[in-house]
Amino acid sequence: xxxxxxxxxxxxxxxxxxxxxxxxxxxxxxxxxxxxxxxxxxxxxxxxxxxxxxxxxxxxxxxxxxxxxxxxxxxxxxxx
Numbered sequence: 001x002x003x004x005x006x007x008x009x010x011x012x013x014x015x016x017x018x019x020x021x022x023x024x025x026x027x028x029x030x031x032x033x034x035x036x037x038x039x040x041x042x043x044x045x046x047x048x049x050x051x052x053x054x055x056x057x058x059x060x061x062x063x064x065x066x067x068x069x070x071x072x073x074x075x076x077x078x079x080x
Contacts, residue, residue, distance in 0.1 A: 009072045012052060016045055027069040055079055 006027060014022040021036050031037055031045075046057050055078040065071035 005076075006069065006072055009075070010068060012048075013045070013068060013071075016041075016048055025068065027072075028067050030067055031065070031071070049075060053079060 010025070010027055014025050017025065017034070017036055021034060025031075025034070042062060046062070050056055053075050055075050057074070057078070061074050061078075062071070065074055
C-alpha cells in the first residue's frame with residue numbers, strides 16, 4: 001500500500017461528506033465519531049466504495065474499521 005493510494009482514498013472519502021467536515025477527516029479519523037455520521041452516510045459510503053473500487057463492504061467491515069486508514073486497508077484486502 002502506498003501513501004498515494006491512501007491519500008487518494010482519503011480525498012475520495014472526504015468528498016462524501018459536507019464541505020465543512022472535509023478538512024477534519026484524516027487517515028486516523030474514526031468515521032463514527034463525526035457529527036455527520038449516520039446510517040444514511042454509511043449506506044452512501046458503502047455504495048460509493050462499491051462503485052469506485054468494486055468492493056462490497058458489509059456491516060462487520062465498517063465495525064472493524066477503527067479509522068479511515070483501517071477502512072482503506074479493508075478495501076485493499078477485499079480488492080484482491
